[in-house]
Ligand SMILES: Nc1ncnc2c1ncn2[C@@H]1O[C@H](COP(=O)(O)OP(=O)(O)O)[C@@H](O)[C@H]1O
């Protein structure tokens with residue numbers, strides 16, 4: 001699909017089944033365009049029938065022209081238009097120049113997509129299918145008709161689709177500089193519109209200035225922001241950043257180390273300062289991101305490095321949370337009678353030990369299994385641990401469904417960490433995240449890390465090298481458990497009460513998605529993954545910046561996973577290794593084009609010349 | 618090298634009446650073997666006759682149900698694989714089995730996983746680079762992207778990094794292009810000349826026996842022939858079973 005991939009579908013000399021003979025604006029694969037158009041139409045209808053446009057219509061982005069509900073539909077034709085422009089038929093090996101025909105194709109794709117919604121508008125008016133389809137409702141109908149009339153809706157959707165599709169495709173045709181400016185402008189407007197709560201939280205004087213009273217950017221400001229964003233990009237704002245980036249990448253040796261240190265110190269300073277000047281919403285957001293980052297870092301060691309697909313990772317989060325809660329709260333189960341309550345940091349030490357032991361205990365039987373079996377068994381253990389905390393049997397310790405309330409703040413004398421002060425939580429999380437990142441980073445480069453990678457690659461060969469695979473895998477499990485328990489301990493102090501329902505399987509799933517989407521085995525990717533997924537979409541129960549989407553969170557996670565697996569299996573921030581191995585065909589092809597790899601190697605080994613070609617009998 | 622009166626020395630590795638089972642399936646049946654320091658011997662046998670199982674049992678990845686595995690005169694039945702690797706027993710697995718997504722360098726370093734002598738490891742790396750200049754050119758490439766011949770070099774290099782006294786080679790010519798089979802045997806010969814004992818498991822009887830001092834023939838887990846390479850090559854039964862069987 002990408003322009004660099006050589007496909008054999010369109011070599012210039014071969015007669016093609018499509019009408020590629022005529023040159024001009026309509027010289028594109030009509031069938032393929034029709035297919036993308038239909039996929040677009042189906043996607044749009046699906047989103048509409050999920051009730052997303054209607055549910056999010058209240059949230060105005062730009063007053064009065066655009067709501068989040070409409071955006072949930074309109075971004076798709078734009079994307080499809082852009083993607084259709086990517087499907088260039090290669091002639092020989094040189095990609096053809098983008099031009100009018102790409103725009104026409106984008107327009108065509110968008111038009112078909114829009115027609116899908118027109119059809120839905122008409123059908124909604126004519127039939128009542130509300131029984132199986134709950135969102136076949138007057139409210140959805142109203143959105144589809146733009147609150148005007150059927151006729152308006154039926155015409156407006158294809159027109160909008162076509163315009164956006166053509167625009168998406170046109171992005172390929174514009175000169176690079178203009179394209180970047182347009183994207184920057186759009187990005188600025190949308191960021192200000194979508195992340196309004198966050199922006200107001202950081203700088204509340206902007207509230208009255210930029211935003212209308214019931215939410216949404218004032219449209220005058222929307223235009224102004226577009227101009228500002230585009231102008232900044234046009235005048236070279238983005239170029240400075242990319243220059244700095246490439247100079248950083250080019251640096252080596254001590255210079256690079258120095259730059260890395262500076263970069264880390266700067267980010268750390270920024271992370272310490274930002275919460276000081278922002279409001280509670282941002283601080284809470286940061287704290288939640290941190291808590292899930294800690295979990296993701298731990299799971300990354302287990303899944304990303306050692307290759308153990310643990311689907312019950314929430315178990316260790318639960319153990320961390322519960323252990324800290326019962327050791328610090330006066331409201332724990334009656335069977336703890338006589339145990340002194342500990343301060344948070346004292347409890348933390350015990351928590352680490354208990355989590356490590358539970359890691360050993362669960363790990364020992366599980367670790368001998370491989371692949372799918374292991375995944376299923378860990379899934380089971382994740383549930384068993386939660387059910388134990390919920391059970392009548394241990395009710396005397398853990399209070400069953402009532403949970404453990406009144407978990408006191410973590411008191412460090414000079415400052416105390418409690419849920420009502422999300423900033424303090426964030427600082428505590430930051431401290432532990434820094435430790436975990438450092439530990440992960442060191443482990444990855446250690447002998448232990450190498451043993452884990454060998455096991456991930458080929459367990460029996462690793463064993464043959466003398467690696468004690470059972471012990472090493474157990475070790476990964478224990479390290480993962482301990483990192484998760486940090487997170488649980490902080491979580492307990494933050495929320496002040498711990499219930500079995502805080503530790504549903506969903507938590508395991510979300511952490512795993514963070515790890516996969518970010519890029520397995522890659523610390524930077526895990527950080528970006530946490531910020532994007534937890535920060536924007538939110539955690540299992542914690543709202544993100546797009547709190548409106550929380551109802552559709554799983555849908556979005558699912559879609560994201562599918563798209564990532566298909567298009568970018570190496571994660572958002574790939575490391576060179578993963579991306580090379582996952583795109584090996586393309587990599588080899590590129591190398592072959594550049595003449596780096598001779599693929600006939602196996603037949604005649606150049607190092608021995610032509611000698612020794614006699615095949616043994 | 619063709620000296621077969623080695624019985625007075627202690628064997629480096631030995632099987633005494635080994636029986637191995639996978640679950641209820643009896644694989645190796647009363648197998649006796651002895652590999653002496655510095656010699657090149659070969660184990661021949663058709664598909665599924667138990668050749669790989671023999672190597673895994675020697676290395677401790679499979680535990681025998683009866684009999685003794687002896688390393689330098691010591692019974693090592695209950696010693697882990699790492700114990701044997703540390704004492705110079707190293708395997709080049711069937712089909713090379715590199716860690717495909719790790720770089721060539723990482724593969725080589727993993728071969729020296731149990732060693733602590735940093736300076737010597739660096740030395741041995743250099744030695745491998747001179748032995749295989751092509752490997753040196755590709756140190757940071759993922760080993761899965763190498764050609765078959767290069768993968769074979771890395772597999773050998775990885776094994777040598779363990780500082781072996783005996784190399785257990787599981788069908789080294791399997792899956793190699795015909796032109797490479799010859800080069801590969803030359804390479805094995807070269808390693809052997811450095812004093813490393815070679816225990817080569819092969820289906821390719823003629824080629825293996827032309828290099829080896831002695832050989833055994835395994836048939837459904839039982840040793841049916843045990844002789845010098847010369848005699849085995851001349852053995853009409855072997856010729857027949859290899860021309861007609863497998
Ligand atoms: N892990 C295992 N579990 C059960 N049976 C096995 C296992 N490994 C090998 N076998 C069986 O043991 C027999 C001998 O296998 P192997 O030693 O690999 O033969 P060879 O290397 O001579 O081809 C075969 O029948 C094979 O199916």
Ligand SMILES: [Mg+2]
Nearest residue numbers: 668669670711
């Ligand atoms: Mg075999």
